[in-house]
Ligand SMILES: Nc1ncnc2c1ncn2[C@@H]1O[C@H](COP(=O)(O)OP(=O)(O)OP(=O)(O)O)[C@@H](O)[C@H]1O
């Protein structure tokens with residue numbers, strides 16, 4: 001496979017929580033490069049820092065040290081260089097989290113189109129796009145339903161649709177298939193892969209799900225805050 | 231996509247209940263404003279009714295409302311003859327109790343000279359006084375109706391007309407009768423009423439005396455000049471209409487006005503705190519959703535809009551509900567509740583202000599919240 005643009009470039013990133021006796025070193029000098037078109041799985045025991053790394057790449061958590069370059073733009077180098085991180089997230093990053101975090105007062109479809117609305121899409125176009133994604137993920141028939149009435153798997157698929165809606169180039173997923181049966185888990189991974197190719201995006205997924213290991217280009221392991229490739 | 235409205239619709243019942251609660255509070259605030267206004271305008275009703283320019287009273291008194299005043303009835307002729315006076319009329323005021331059916335009415339009896347200033351400003355039902363004896367025009371709030379008869383003193387009077395908004399500063403409804411009937415009534419009051427009057431320290435009225443002479447002046451005359459001329463008579467004093475109104479507000483209703491004014495202030499403060507608390511709580515409950523919005527890239531503008539819009543919708547609905555309720559019930563109050571459009575608008579202004587300040591508290595918390603908190607759990 002031809003190697004695409006370098007979308008994620010993490011170098012020497014460290015993260016510790018707390019100070020003194022309560023200090024926890026979640027990440028120690030992590031280096032990671034992901035290119036467009038790549039689908040990468042991150043593995044590691046609980047507490048090894050997977051979520052921390054993902055959140056740092058997603059510009060949600062401040063790194064303690066290191067450098068972060070996203071899609072050619074240096075966003076962190078000892079400090080945040082980019083003022084408006086939210087605009088950056090809206091434009092470039094799609095999240096799929098452990099907890100689906102859908103907005104309870106919006107329907108499934110609105111939860112997807114709200115991102116497009118924020119990105120300045122016209123309502124009609126946003127609605128069409130949301131419908132397409134939900135249909136593809138086989139939750140189109142639940143489009144008008146609020147999250148409280150969705151099953152765990154349905155909610156997770158809506159959250160995935162939301163993450164993909166604005167065609168981000170960097171897709172970060174924290175155990176996206178944990179709530180899905182194996183058929184749907186494969187379906188979601190296939191969709192993510194298709195997207196990665198079509199939109200020249202990259203995907204970084206935390207997973208424990210052995211049944212989808214074969215869907216990844218690369219597996220990376222986190223252990224004691226350090227990466228080791230495999 | 232309007233997030234504020236979507237969120238409201240999501241928990242519509244609760245939101246309506248909150249609006250309704252706030253609406254009830256606003257009803258009380260508006261009622262208090264109305265009672266305050268009513269008190270002031272009732273107090274002025276008797277002074278304003280004759281549409282006088284000048285009040286001629288007993289020298290060195292602030293009559294006839296703030297203090298008792300007694301003048302010979304003949305003063306009217308003297309006043310009427312003065313240059314600059316267009317018309318003048320003698321007038322008497324007294325409060326009496328009378329039996330009507332099973333009810334005891336407290337009535338404010340105004341005696342005036344037919345065809346001269348001092349009568350009811352408008353007669354809304356029936357007619358004005360037609361004969362010189364034993365007829366009454368009564369304020370509607372007295373409960374009397376056209377055709378009713380009522381015994382006052384030794385004589386039985388017939389109600390021939392009704393008027394509105396005529397009363398004394400205590401809210402007792404007025405009845406108008408001819409000056410001669412009223413003067414006769416003064417001297418006829420039964421001994422018990424006379425004793426009560428004496429015990430209260432009120433001057434015993436001289437049966438041939440009136441309380442004041444009210445005058446309207448020629449269009450080109452100067453009120454102050456005419457008043458000065460009248461004061462040259464040793465036994466007379468003169469007050470302009472403006473002085474009379476000020477006097478009444480300063481002396482008779484001042485304390486009641488301050489009492490209600492202070493209570494209104496407390497009520498407004500309580501409302502402000504309640505509104506602030508509701509909006510703050512509403513925002514706090516949404517912190518996790520606000521964090522999610524930040525996570526998916528919503529700018530502060532979106533989050534601000536969500537909070538401020540909901541606060542304003544809450545405030546204005548509460549205000550509208552309050553206003554509708556008070557307009558619905560205001561005529562059932564025993565005393566007049568007077569609401570001017572400006573009162574409602576000023577209250578709306580205050581509510582909008584409070585809502586914005588209260589949203590400020592919520593917004594501070596919302597803007598501080600870390601998007602990462604949305605990931606917890
Ligand atoms: N906000 C925080 N404050 C303090 N310590 C934290 C915080 N977040 C994570 N940690 C600690 O940092 C370490 C790494 O946490 P992280 O959530 O990245 O692990 P993880 O690999 O995602 O684990 P899991 O597989 O259980 O989700 C853990 O020891 C955790 O206790």
Ligand SMILES: [Mg+2]
Nearest residue numbers: 050051052174
């Ligand atoms: Mg984790």
